[in-house]
Amino acid sequence: MATQLGFYFDQTRCNGCKACQVACKDKHDLPVGVTWRRVAEHGGGSWQSDGDTFSPSVFATYMSTACNHCERPVCAEVCPTTAMHQRDDGVVAVDDDLCVGCRYCEWACPYSAPQYNAELGSMTKCDLCTDYREEGLEPACVAGCPSRALDWGPIDELRERYGDVDAIEPLPDPAITEPRLVITPHRDAQMTGSGTGTIKNPLEV
Amino acid sequence: MTAISDHPTSSDASPGGISRRSFLKWSAVAGGGVALVSGTRQLGLLPGAGLSASAQEEASGVETIWSSCNVNCGSRCPLRMQVADGRVVRVLPDNTGDDALGSQQVRACVRGLSYRQRLYSPDRIKTPMRRVGERGSGDWEEISWEEAYDEIADSMKRIIEEYGNEALYLNYGTGTLGGTITSSWPPISTPFSRLFSLAGGYLNHYADYSTAQIQGAVQYHYGGWIGSNSLDDAKNANLVVMFGNNPFETRMSGGGEIYVSQQTREQAKVKTIIIDPRYSDTAMGLGDEWVALRPGTDSALVAGMAHVMITEDLVDQEFLDRCCQGYDDEHLPDGVPAGSSYKAYILGDGPDGEAKTPEWAAPITGVPAGTITRLAREIATTKPVLINQGWGPQRHVNGENQARAIFTLCALTGNVGIPGGGTGEREGSYGLPLANPFVIDNPVEASIPVFAWTDAVEKGPEMTATNAGVRGVDRLEVPIKFILNYASNALVNQHGDINRTIELLKDDSKCEMIVNVENRMTVSARYADIVLPDTTNAEQMDLASQGSAGNMGYAILASQVIEPLYDCRTVYEMCTELAKRLDIEEEFTEGRTQEEWIRHILDASREDIPDLPSFEDFKEMGIWREPNPPEVGYVPLQDFREDPEEHPLPTPSGRIEIFSSELWEMAETWELPEGQRITALPEHLSMQESAEVARSDDTYPLQCIAHHVKQRTHSTYGHIPWLEEAHPHVAWIHPWDAEERGIANDEKMYVFNDRGRIRVSARVTNRIAPGTVSVPHGAWYEPDEQGVDVGGSPNTLTSWLQSPIHKGNAQHTMLVQVERA
Amino acid sequence: MFTDLSMVVFTVFAQMSVGAFIVLGAVQVYARVQGGRSAEDVDRVTDPALYAVGVTLALGLIASIFHLGTPMNAINVLRHVDSSWLSREIAFGLAFAGLGFVFAATQYFKWGSAALRQALAALTALVGVGLVVSMSMIYASLDAVPAWSTWVTPAQFAITTLLLGSLAVGAAFMGTVMWRRRQAADEEAEEPTTDAGDLETISTSLKGIAVASIVLLGAAFVVIPLHLNELSQGGAAAVASAEVFSGAMFALRLALVFLGAGLLGFFVYRFAARMESNPQPLAVVATVAFGLVFVGEFIGRSLFYESMTRIGM
Numbered sequence A: 001m002a003t004q005l006g007f008y009f010d011q012t013r014c015n016g017c018k019a020c021q022v023a024c025k026d027k028h029d030l031p032v033g034v035t036w037r038r039v040a041e042h043g044g045g046s047w048q049s050d051g052d053t054f055s056p057s058v059f060a061t062y063m064s065t066a067c068n069h070c071e072r073p074v075c076a077e078v079c080p081t082t083a084m085h086q087r088d089d090g091v092v093a094v095d096d097d098l099c100v101g102c103r104y105c106e107w108a109c110p111y112s113a114p115q116y117n118a119e120l121g122s123m124t125k126c127d128l129c130t131d132y133r134e135e136g137l138e139p140a141c142v143a144g145c146p147s148r149a150l151d152w153g154p155i156d157e158l159r160e161r162y163g164d165v166d167a168i169e170p171l172p173d174p175a176i177t178e179p180r181l182v183i184t185p186h187r188d189a190q191m192t193g194s195g196t197g198t199i200k201n202p203l204e205v
Numbered sequence B: 001m002t003a004i005s006d007h008p009t010s011s012d013a014s015p016g017g018i019s020r021r022s023f024l025k026w027s028a029v030a031g032g033g034v035a036l037v038s039g040t041r042q043l044g045l046l047p048g049a050g051l052s053a054s055a056q057e058e059a060s061g062v063e064t065i066w067s068s069c070n071v072n073c074g075s076r077c078p079l080r081m082q083v084a085d086g087r088v089v090r091v092l093p094d095n096t097g098d099d100a101l102g103s104q105q106v107r108a109c110v111r112g113l114s115y116r117q118r119l120y121s122p123d124r125i126k127t128p129m130r131r132v133g134e135r136g137s138g139d140w141e142e143i144s145w146e147e148a149y150d151e152i153a154d155s156m157k158r159i160i161e162e163y164g165n166e167a168l169y170l171n172y173g174t175g176t177l178g179g180t181i182t183s184s185w186p187p188i189s190t191p192f193s194r195l196f197s198l199a200g201g202y203l204n205h206y207a208d209y210s211t212a213q214i215q216g217a218v219q220y221h222y223g224g225w226i227g228s229n230s231l232d233d234a235k236n237a238n239l240v241v242m243f244g245n246n247p248f249e250t251r252m253s254g255g256g257e258i259y260v261s262q263q264t265r266e267q268a269k270v271k272t273i274i275i276d277p278r279y280s281d282t283a284m285g286l287g288d289e290w291v292a293l294r295p296g297t298d299s300a301l302v303a304g305m306a307h308v309m310i311t312e313d314l315v316d317q318e319f320l321d322r323c324c325q326g327y328d329d330e331h332l333p334d335g336v337p338a339g340s341s342y343k344a345y346i347l348g349d350g351p352d353g354e355a356k357t358p359e360w361a362a363p364i365t366g367v368p369a370g371t372i373t374r375l376a377r378e379i380a381t382t383k384p385v386l387i388n389q390g391w392g393p394q395r396h397v398n399g400e401n402q403a404r405a406i407f408t409l410c411a412l413t414g415n416v417g418i419p420g421g422g423t424g425e426r427e428g429s430y431g432l433p434l435a436n437p438f439v440i441d442n443p444v445e446a447s448i449p450v451f452a453w454t455d456a457v458e459k460g461p462e463m464t465a466t467n468a469g470v471r472g473v474d475r476l477e478v479p480i481k482f483i484l485n486y487a488s489n490a491l492v493n494q495h496g497d498i499n500r501t502i503e504l505l506k507d508d509s510k511c512e513m514i515v516n517v518e519n520r521m522t523v524s525a526r527y528a529d530i531v532l533p534d535t536t537n538a539e540q541m542d543l544a545s546q547g548s549a550g551n552m553g554y555a556i557l558a559s560q561v562i563e564p565l566y567d568c569r570t571v572y573e574m575c576t577e578l579a580k581r582l583d584i585e586e587e588f589t590e591g592r593t594q595e596e597w598i599r600h601i602l603d604a605s606r607e608d609i610p611d612l613p614s615f616e617d618f619k620e621m622g623i624w625r626e627p628n629p630p631e632v633g634y635v636p637l638q639d640f641r642e643d644p645e646e647h648p649l650p651t652p653s654g655r656i657e658i659f660s661s662e663l664w665e666m667a668e669t670w671e672l673p674e675g676q677r678i679t680a681l682p683e684h685l686s687m688q689e690s691a692e693v694a695r696s697d698d699t700y701p702l703q704c705i706a707h708h709v710k711q712r713t714h715s716t717y718g719h720i721p722w723l724e725e726a727h728p729h730v731a732w733i734h735p736w737d738a739e740e741r742g743i744a745n746d747e748k749m750y751v752f753n754d755r756g757r758i759r760v761s762a763r764v765t766n767r768i769a770p771g772t773v774s775v776p777h778g779a780w781y782e783p784d785e786q787g788v789d790v791g792g793s794p795n796t797l798t799s800w801l802q803s804p805i806h807k808g809n810a811q812h813t814m815l816v817q818v819e820r821a
Numbered sequence C: 001m002f003t004d005l006s007m008v009v010f011t012v013f014a015q016m017s018v019g020a021f022i023v024l025g026a027v028q029v030y031a032r033v034q035g036g037r038s039a040e041d042v043d044r045v046t047d048p049a050l051y052a053v054g055v056t057l058a059l060g061l062i063a064s065i066f067h068l069g070t071p072m073n074a075i076n077v078l079r080h081v082d083s084s085w086l087s088r089e090i091a092f093g094l095a096f097a098g099l100g101f102v103f104a105a106t107q108y109f110k111w112g113s114a115a116l117r118q119a120l121a122a123l124t125a126l127v128g129v130g131l132v133v134s135m136s137m138i139y140a141s142l143d144a145v146p147a148w149s150t151w152v153t154p155a156q157f158a159i160t161t162l163l164l165g166s167l168a169v170g171a172a173f174m175g176t177v178m179w180r181r182r183q184a185a186d187e188e189a190e191e192p193t194t195d196a197g198d199l200e201t202i203s204t205s206l207k208g209i210a211v212a213s214i215v216l217l218g219a220a221f222v223v224i225p226l227h228l229n230e231l232s233q234g235g236a237a238a239v240a241s242a243e244v245f246s247g248a249m250f251a252l253r254l255a256l257v258f259l260g261a262g263l264l265g266f267f268v269y270r271f272a273a274r275m276e277s278n279p280q281p282l283a284v285v286a287t288v289a290f291g292l293v294f295v296g297e298f299i300g301r302s303l304f305y306e307s308m309t310r311i312g313m
C-alpha cells in the first residue's frame, strides 16, 4: 500500500477564526452552504453565585475538521455508484462523472465531509488540495492557518510526531470510520463519549 | 532608531512629545469607524469564480501579485492575489518568512482571505452620486466626476468664505488604514488632510474611537503614550495578567500578536490570568485562569487588590517612593491636603472614608472577595509580572480611571520598567520608522475630542476648553459645516446613538455639506450629500506600513492588481482634481504621481532604514522584514526606573503620577455634566449606566458591551457572504439571563433601551458574566419599518456619553433590557 | 417537514406495493387451501388489486428519480452492489418490478400453468422482501445516525409494509366490489356483479386484514416507545432526534394510524359479516381506514427522515 495521507490539528492553537474554512472556500470557489472544512465550538461547565458575586467554572474548545480520508471510508462503502472512492494515497475523492447526487454518503459520514453542491447536482468534498500538492504546495487550509494549527502528511509520520489522539468531543467514535487524523488536545478537551459539553454553534457546522 | 512604538497619539494629545514621525511608525488602531453597508447581499455566485484548479494550471495567464489588507484591525497582512483576465480569482496568504518570531510569516486572517468577495461586492459604489431626497432617503442621482468635483470645490470655497476653515471637518475613519497615500487615519496623514491644509486648514480632532480614554489616562499618568512590554517579553515574566486584552480575537494576523503570544506561551509556559467579562478566545487559548467581572469595574477590582497588598505589606515601597507621586501622603505635591493619597483612598483615610477592602470590591465587580485576596497575593508576591490591558476596559464613561487603576497596579507591585514586567498599558511592539514626506501640518490650531463632532455640529461655539475639552483655542468659533467622510463609518454606524445621530444629520441647515468617499455603500454613505466611489487597494499601488507584530518590523509594497472597477477613482486623483479647482494642484502633487510619491517615500525612509530594498526589488518581494535591532529595547521606562532624576517622565512631577497634579486642578476648574467627576487618583467611579446602576435599575437591568468579532474589522468586511456564514452576528447572553427571558441558543431576541431597539440572534453561552450581554461591534444598522434595527448594531443602543477627562466614547457603557423576539 | 418528499413517496409506495403483493399471495393461498376455491376464482378477486400494485410501484420508482441531483447518472447506482445497500435496494426494486410485471402479464394472459405462475409469484414476493430488507438496511447500517441504526428501522419498515399492504388490499377489494356493482347497475348486466363465492373470499380476507392490522398496530405501539427509550439513552444526536418524535405531527401520525388500523379495523371486522346485503358501509370503512393509515404512515416516514441527526460534527 502506498503512503496514506491524513491531517493533523493542534487544538491548543485554534482560536476558531475559520481562516482554514475560508481559505478552502476561496481555493475551491465554494458557495455559501458548501463548506468542506468547518470549525465547531464545544463547551460547557457551570457558574456558582453567592449574593452579588459569581464564579465561573466553564470550558470551551474549537475543533476544525475536514475530511479525514479515513481508513474505512463509509462514504465510499455506501456510495451506490462508486463515484466516492479512495485513491491509492488514501485520499477520498468524488468522481463527478459517476456521481448521481443521491446524498447517501452525506448521511453516512459523521464528519460531514461529503457536501452536496446543488448547483452541480453532485457531491463535493476535500481532496487534500490534490492539485496544490502536485505542485509541491500545502493544502489551502494548512497554508492559511494563521496559528499554524494544521498540518498534513503521511499518517504514520504524523502519528509518530504528534501521537494518535483522534477521538475528542464533538468528534464521533473513531471506530466508525478509522479517521486518518491526529489531534493535540486542548487542556479542556474531552474524550469522545465522555463529554459533558455541547456544540455551541450548531448552525455553523 | 527609537524604541518600540505603540499606539499613536495625535501630536496635541501627547505631552510626552512623541514626534509625528514616531507616531507614524505605528500602524493600526482598533475601534471606531469604518466602512460600509447595504441591503443587497451576494447570493451564491462567486465573482471571479469558475477557474478550476486544473484550468488554473493550464492557463498560463494567471499571475500572482502582491497586495495587502489595509483595515483597522491592528495587524497588517500581505495578500497574494492571483489574477486571470483582469479579475482576481484567488487570494492567497503570505508564503515568505518562517515560523520564528522576528521573521514570522504574516498569514492573513479569515477576513483577508475573503477579500475577493469584498472586492467584487455587489455593494460597491460604482459612480459618483448626489442625493436627491432628504438626507438618508436613499434617493440618488448619478453625476459625472466633473460635476462632483465642481460642486465639492464650490461648497468648500463657500463655507471657508462664510464660516472660516474651522467649519471644515475630516471625520474620524479607519476603513483604509496602513497605506501611505490611501490612508484614512491618522487624520493628519490622509490625502484630504494635505488638501485641506493647503486650502487653509480644517478643524482637528484628537484621540480616536479605539483608545480615547486610555490616551487621556497615559497623558496624566505617564506624561504620554509609552506602551507596555511587548507580548514576546512574557518569556521573562513569571506571571502574566491581562485586563480585557484579547489578541486572539483582535490581533488575528498569523504574523501578529496572536501568533507572538501563542509562540511565547508555548516556549515559556508562563501562567496567564485573563480578567474579562467574557471568556474570550484569549482566555481559552492563552489563559490558565479566567476572572470574570462586570464591565467597567476593573478599577474597583484593582482597589480591592491594593487593599490586600497594602495591609499585608506586599507593595514595592522603594519603587513607589522613588518613582511615583502620590502613593502615600508623604509623596503628595505641595499644597495638597493629607488624606489625598492613593493609600489613604484605599485604606479609607481619604474624603470618602471608605476602606476599599476585597469585601467592598466584591459586590461591585462580581468577583468573590476570596478570589480578590488570592489574586492580590499572587500578583504581589510573584516577580516579575507582565501586566497589560486591552482597550475594552477604557471604553467606558469611567475609562480614564479604569486605565489608570491598572497602571497603578504595576506601580504598586514595582513591575514598571523591567523585563517581564509592564506599565499596564497595552503591549508595545516594534515598528519600522517609515518616513512620510507626503504629510504636512494643518494650520488650524483648534481641535475637538474625536467623539465630540456631533456636539460641534449641533452647538460648536458653545464648546470650550473646560466644558468640552476643546484644544488649541479656548472656544470653537463656528459649528462644523462641512464634513469629509473618507473610508469612515463613524458618521453614523460607529458613532454613538445612531438614531439621534441620524436626526442631527437630517437637518442640513446644521452641517451643510457631507461628502463621503467610500468603496461600498455603507450606513454612513447613506447620509451623504455626495458619494464618491473609491478604488480598493487592489485597484491601486501603495506602500503599507506594518501591523503590531511583536519584535518584527516589516512593510508591504502593494502593487496595483487590477484596473479600477466601474467608474471608481483613487483618492489621490480625487484630491488632485479638487486641488486643481482650489488652485493648489502644484502644491498638492509637487509634480508627482502616486507611484512617484511612493518611490519618494521609500527613498526618504532609507535615511532611517538603510537596508530598505529598491522599489523594483520591493515590488517583487512584496513584504520586507527587519527584526527589532538588538539595541532597541522593548521594555518601556527602563531608563526612567533606573534613574528617574536623569530620565524624568514628561509629567509635572517627572514621576509616575498616581496622584495627578493636572487632574487635581481640572477637578476644580472643569465644568462636567451632572453625575461626572474628575479625580486626581485612579478611584473607581460609578457614573451613568454603570454596573452599580444596572443592579438597581428594573427597567434596564443588564449591562451591554460590544466585543470585537472575527466577521468584521469594526464595520469593514461587513456583509461578506463567506464571513457571515463563518461568523454569524450573534449577541452573547448568559444562560441565567436567557432562561429568565425564555430565550434559547440561536433564537432571536430584542435588545433595547430608550435610545433604540435591535433584533439579533442569541448565543446563550456561559462564556459571559451574568448580567452582561455583548452585541458584537460593527454590525451594519438596518432599521425595519418599525424602526427596529434588524442589522443589530450595538450603536443603536449606545449614547453620546463622554468620559470626563478625555471626552472619550463610552461605547461599552450602556444599560439595556432583553426580551424574546 | 416533507423535505425528503421524493424519498417519502418512494419508500412508502414501494413498501406498500411489496406488502400488498404479499397479502394478495396470502389471500390466494388461504382462499384456495381453506376456501377450496379455484385459481381462476381467486384471480378474479385479486387481479385488479395486483394491477394497482404495479401502478403504485411505478409511481414510487418515478418519485425516487426526483431525489437525485444528477438523474442522468442514475444508471451508475447499480455499480456498487457488492458494498452499497442503496445499490442493492435499487437492484431488488428493479427485480421486483420486473418480476411483478412478468407475473401480472402471465396472469392477464393466463400464460403458463397456475403452478408456474404461483412459483413466479412466490419468487416475486421473495424479491419484494429483499427490497424491504435492503431498503431498511440503507438506514439501519448508518452508524452515524442513531435514530436509524437500530433494529427499529427494519421493524418499522416491515410494519409499514404489511399494514399499508393489508389495508390497501382491503380497500382495493372493496373498491372492486363497488365498481363492479356500479358497472352492473349502469349496464344492467345479467351477470351477477360479484358472485357469492367471491364475496365470501373478500369478507374472509377483510376479516383477516382487520385482525392483521390490529396486531400490527399493537406491534407499532410496542416498537415506538422502545425506540424513544433507546434514543433517550443515547448521545446528544440521539436525544436531538427524539425531539422529532414529540411534536404535534407525531401525535397526529399516531392518532391517524390508531384510528385507521385500530378503530376502523374493528368495524371492518364487524361489517364484513354483513357484506352481502349492503357492501357500501364496509367499502367506506375500508377506504377510510386505508386513507387514514396511509396519511399517518406518510407523516411517520417524513418524521423518520427528519430524525436524521448525525453524531460527530
Ligand code: SF4
Pocket (backbone or CB within 6 Å): B069, B070, B071, B073, B074, B075, B076, B077, B107, B108, B109, B110, B111, B112, B113, B251, B252, B253, B254, B713
Ligand atoms: S483583517 Fe487584519 S489580520 Fe485580517 S487579513 Fe486583514 S490585516 Fe490581516
